[in-house]
Amino acid sequence: MAAPDERLNSFVVVPVYNHAETLRQVVEAVLQHHPLVLVVDDGSTDNGAANLTGLPVELLSHAQNLGKGAALCTAAEWGIKQGLTHMISIDADGQHDPADLPRFLAAVEKNRQALIVGHRDFAQQSIPGSSRFGRKFSNFWLRLQTGSQLKDSQSGFRAYPLFVFQQLNFWTRRYNFEIEILVRSAWAGVELQDVDISVYYPCGDERISHFRGFMDNWRLTLLNTHLTLRSIVPWPHRKVVETQRDGSEAIKTLSVIHPLRSIRKLLQENSSPKQLALAAGVGVLLGTLPLLFCHTIAILFVCGFFRLNKVAAISSSQLCMPPFVPALCIEAGYFFRNGSWLTEFSMQTLGYQAAQRLYEWLLGSLLLAPLLAVAVAGITFWLATAINRKDNMHATDKDSSRSERAARQEWTSRSIGSSWQHQFFYRMIRLGGRRAAYIPLYFVVFYYVLLLSVRKKCQFYLARRFPQAGAWGGFWNSYRMTLELGKVLVDRALVGILGPEQIHVELLGKAELLQVLAENKGVILVNAHVGCWQVAMSALGFMKTPVNLLMQREDGDIDRHYFEHAGIECPYRIIDPRGDLGGVLKMVEVLKRGEVLSVMGDRMLGEDRNGVDVEFMGGTVTVPFSAYKLASATGAPIVVLFSYKTAAARYELKLYKTIRVPPGLGRGSNVFQPYAREFAETLEVFCAEHPFQFFNFFDMWQNQPPDQNC
Amino acid sequence: MSVKEKLKKVLIEDLNLEDVEPEEIEDDMALFGDGLGLDSLDAVELVVIVQKHFGVEIKDMEEGRPAFQTLSTLAQYIEERMA
Numbered sequence: 001m002a003a004p005d006e007r008l009n010s011f012v013v014v015p016v017y018n019h020a021e022t023l024r025q026v027v028e029a030v031l032q033h034h035p036l037v038l039v040v041d042d043g044s045t046d047n048g049a050a051n052l053t054g055l056p057v058e059l060l061s062h063a064q065n066l067g068k069g070a071a072l073c074t075a076a077e078w079g080i081k082q083g084l085t086h087m088i089s090i091d092a093d094g095q096h097d098p099a100d101l102p103r104f105l106a107a108v109e110k111n112r113q114a115l116i117v118g119h120r121d122f123a124q125q126s127i128p129g130s131s132r133f134g135r136k137f138s139n140f141w142l143r144l145q146t147g148s149q150l151k152d153s154q155s156g157f158r159a160y161p162l163f164v165f166q167q168l169n170f171w172t173r174r175y176n177f178e179i180e181i182l183v184r185s186a187w188a189g190v191e192l193q194d195v196d197i198s199v200y201y202p203c204g205d206e207r208i209s210h211f212r213g214f215m216d217n218w219r220l221t222l223l224n225t226h227l228t229l230r231s232i233v234p235w236p237h238r239k240v241v242e243t244q245r246d247g248s249e250a251i252k253t254l255s256v257i258h259p260l261r262s263i264r265k266l267l268q269e270n271s272s273p274k275q276l277a278l279a280a281g282v283g284v285l286l287g288t289l290p291l292l293f294c295h296t297i298a299i300l301f302v303c304g305f306f307r308l309n310k311v312a313a314i315s316s317s318q319l320c321m322p323p324f325v326p327a328l329c330i331e332a333g334y335f336f337r338n339g340s341w342l343t344e345f346s347m348q349t350l351g352y353q354a355a356q357r358l359y360e361w362l363l364g365s366l367l368l369a370p371l372l373a374v375a376v377a378g379i380t381f382w383l384a385t386a387i388n389r390k391d392n393m394h395a396t397d398k399d400s401s402r403s404e405r406a407a408r409q410e411w412t413s414r415s416i417g418s419s420w421q422h423q424f425f426y427r428m429i430r431l432g433g434r435r436a437a438y439i440p441l442y443f444v445v446f447y448y449v450l451l452l453s454v455r456k457k458c459q460f461y462l463a464r465r466f467p468q469a470g471a472w473g474g475f476w477n478s479y480r481m482t483l484e485l486g487k488v489l490v491d492r493a494l495v496g497i498l499g500p501e502q503i504h505v506e507l508l509g510k511a512e513l514l515q516v517l518a519e520n521k522g523v524i525l526v527n528a529h530v531g532c533w534q535v536a537m538s539a540l541g542f543m544k545t546p547v548n549l550l551m552q553r554e555d556g557d558i559d560r561h562y563f564e565h566a567g568i569e570c571p572y573r574i575i576d577p578r579g580d581l582g583g584v585l586k587m588v589e590v591l592k593r594g595e596v597l598s599v600m601g602d603r604m605l606g607e608d609r610n611g612v613d614v615e616f617m618g619g620t621v622t623v624p625f626s627a628y629k630l631a632s633a634t635g636a637p638i639v640v641l642f643s644y645k646t647a648a649a650r651y652e653l654k655l656y657k658t659i660r661v662p663p664g665l666g667r668g669s670n671v672f673q674p675y676a677r678e679f680a681e682t683l684e685v686f687c688a689e690h691p692f693q694f695f696n697f698f699d700m701w702q703n704q705p706p707d708q709n710c
Numbered sequence: 711m712s713v714k715e716k717l718k719k720v721l722i723e724d725l726n727l728e729d730v731e732p733e734e735i736e737d738d739m740a741l742f743g744d745g746l747g748l749d750s751l752d753a754v755e756l757v758v759i760v761q762k763h764f765g766v767e768i769k770d771m772e773e774g775r776p777a778f779q780t781l782s783t784l785a786q787y788i789e790e791r792m793a
Binding site for chain 1: 751771
C-alpha cells in the first residue's frame with residue numbers, strides 16, 4: 001500500500017509510561033509493518049522496557065516521568081538527528097491497531113506537509129458517552145482556535161512531519177501537548193488531515209490510562225484559555241508552510257521593525273476576494289446586531305472559526321458605528337411593529353420607552369443585518385476582484401516600464417500615477433460619469449501636491465506667472481494647476497468612454513479659420529500644451545479637410561487618448577517625428593495637398609535640434625521653428641489655436657492669431673525668430689487669461705532658472 | 711550643364727553651403743547626415759529647390775524619400791520627371 005521509501009524516511013515511536021503488559025505485544029505488531037521503531041520510556045516504574053529484550057528496537061529513557069509530550073519531543077529530536085522526516089506515534093496501551101500503519105504511510109506519501117491524525121470510528125463500537133462528548137468538545141475548540149477541522153483531535157495515533165518540532169515552540173509537555181501541537185501546527189499553515197483507523201478499546205480493567213483527572217483538566221483549561229485568547233488576536237501566526245499555491249516553504253515573520261511589511265502580511269491573510277467579502281459581510285452582520293460591547297469579540301471568534309480575515313471583518317463592522325445604523329434598526333423595528341416611522345424624539349419615546357426601543361432595535365437589526373451584510377459583501381467582492389486583477393496585470397508590465405523609465409532620465413510626457421489609478425478613474429467615469437471621477441480627483445491631486453517633487457514641477461512655470469505668490473500661494477496655485485490637468489484628463493477619457501456629446505466645445509474665430517482654409521495652401525495649426533486639445537478638436541469636425549498631427553507616442557505611455565477609449569480608429573493621421581527625415585517630407589506632402597497640419601509650438605520633440613531662442617515670460621526658451629519653415633516653403637498660413645476649459649462640461653477653442661511667414665526665408669534659425677516670438681507672445685496672452693491651463697511641468701527656461709518658491 | 715552640375719550649384723547657392731565648391735560634392739555622397747551634412751528640416755528646402763529650378767514637383771513622398779538619398783539619386787529622379 002505504501003511506497004517503501006516512506007518507510008525509509010520515517011519511524012514509529014511508542015511512548016510508554018507503565019504499560020509493561022501491553023508494550024511487547026504492541027511493539028511486535030508494529031515491527032511487522034515498519035522496520036524502524038523507537039520506544040521512549042517516560043520514566044516508567046514497572047520496568048516494562050525489560051520486556052523488549054530480543055526485539056530490534058531503539059530505546060530511549062527519561063529518568064523520571066516528564067509527560068507524553070516530552071516523550072514525543074525526545075523521539076522527534078532523535079528522528080531529526082537520524083535525518084528522518086516523519087514520525088508516527090502509536091500508544092503503548094494497545095488501543096491502536098498497528099495494522100493501520102500503512103494507511104499513515106500512504107497519507108504521508110500523498111501530502112508530506114500535513115499532520116495526519118487517525119480517526120477512530122466510534123459509531124460501530126460501544127464507546128462510553130463521555131469519550132464521545134470529550135471528542136466533540138475537543139474538536140470544537142480546535143476549530144474555534146484554528147478554523148481547522150479534525151474528526152478526532154484527541155487521537156494519539158498520528159503521523160507528524162518532523163519540521164513541526166524543529167520550527168515551533170511548545171509550552172506544554174503532558175497530555176495537553178497533543179492539543180497544543182495541533183493548534184500551533186494549524187496556525188503555522190500545516191494542514192491537519194484525518195485518516196480512518198480501526199478502533200479497539202480494551203475493557204475497563206485491561207485499560208490503564210494515566211490521565212489524571214483534576215490536574216490534567218486544569219492544565220487543559222489553562223492551555224485552552226491561552227490558545228483561544230491568542231487565536232482571536234488578529235495578529236497572524238508565523239507560517240512554517242506557506243498556504244499559497246506556490247508551495248514554497250518560506251518563513252515570514254512579523255515584527256515592529258518592519259511595520260509596513262507586517263501590515264501587508266496581516267492584510268494578506270485569508271484575503272482572496274471571496275474570503276474578504278465574507279469577512280466584511282460577517283463584520284457588518286454582527287456589527288448591526290445589538291451585541292452591546294461584544295461586537296469585536298464576537299467577530300473575532302466567528303472569523304477564527306471560519307478562517308476569515310479578521311482585519312477586514314473588524315474594519316467593516318465600523319460601518320455600523322452608532323448612531324446611524326442603530327437608529328436605522330430602531331426605525332425599521334418600529335415600522336415593523338407599528339406600521340409607521342418613529343418621528344417623535346423626546347424623553348418619552350427615547351427615555352421612558354427605552355425598553356421598547358431596545359426591542360425594536362433587536363427586531364430591526366435582525367431584518368437589516370443580513371441585507372447590509374449582503375450589500376457590503378457584494379461591494380467588497382467587486383472591489384477586491386477589481387484590485388486583484390489590476391495588481392496582476394500591473395505586476396507583469398511593471399518591471400519593464402520601470403527599467404525603461406530609469407533608462408531615460410529626461411523629461412517624459414508620461415503622467416504621474418500608476419496604471420491602476422488611471423483605471424480607477426476610468427471605472428468611476430463608467431459608473432457615475434464626470435462628477436464621480438471629479439470628486440476623488442480633488443483628494444488625489446491634493447495628495448500629489450503634498451509631494452515636493454510635484455510642486456517643484458509646477459513651479460517652473462507658476463513662479464514666473466505668479467512671482468508674488470508666497471509659499472501658501474505657491475501651494476494653492478500648484479494645486480489648481482494640477483487639478484485642472486486632472487480634470488482635463490478625466491474629460492478626455494469621458495469623451496472617449498461616454499461620447500463627444502458629454503462636452504460642449506465652442507469655436508471662436510470660425511470665420512477667420514474658414515477664410516484661411518479657403519486659400520487652399522494648407523494650414524499649419526500651431527498648438528501648445530494648454531487646455532485639452534483632443535477634446536477641442538471635435539469642434540473642428542465641420543472642416544472637410546483631413547487633419548494630420550505631428551505626435552510622438554512614447555512606448556508604454558499609460559495615458560490613453562480619447563479615441564483609444566472609444567475603441568475607434570484614430571480620427572487624425574499621425575506623423576511621427578522619429579520617422580524618415582523627421583517626418584518632414586510627409587508634412588510637406590500634406591500641406592501641398594491643402595490639408596491641415598497640427599504641431600506643438602512650445603516644446604522641442606525628441607531628436608529635433610531645429611530650435612530657436614525666443615523670449616517668453618521673462619526668460620529665454622527654445623522653441624521649434626519647423627512650423628515657420630514649412631510655412632515659408634509651402635506658403636501655408638499659420639493659425640495659433642488654443643483650447644481651454646470654461647465650465648464643467650464646456651470648452652472653448654479660440655483662434656488667437658494668424659501668422660504669415662513670407663516665402664523663401666531659406667536656411668538658418670534666426671530668420672524664423674520673429675515668427676516664433678509672435679507665437680510666444682500669443683502664449684503669454686493665453687497664460688494671462690487662463691493661468692492654470694498651461695500645463696508646463698518642466699523647466700523650459702533651463703538657461704535662466706527662475707526663483708522658486710514652493 | 712548637366713542636371714547633376716546644376717543641382718550642385720543651386721544646392722550651394724540656395725542652402726548657403728559655405729566653403730563648399732561644386733567639385734567637392736561627390737555623386738554618391740549622402741545628402742543628409744554625415745555626407746553633405748543637411749538636417750531633416752533641409753528636406754523642405756530641397757523640395758522647394760527642385761521645384762523652383764527644375765520645375766519638378768515632389769508630391770508623393772514615397773517617391774521622394776529614395777530620391778533624397780544621394781546627389782545621383784536626386785539627379786536621376788529629376789531627369790526622369792523632366793523628360
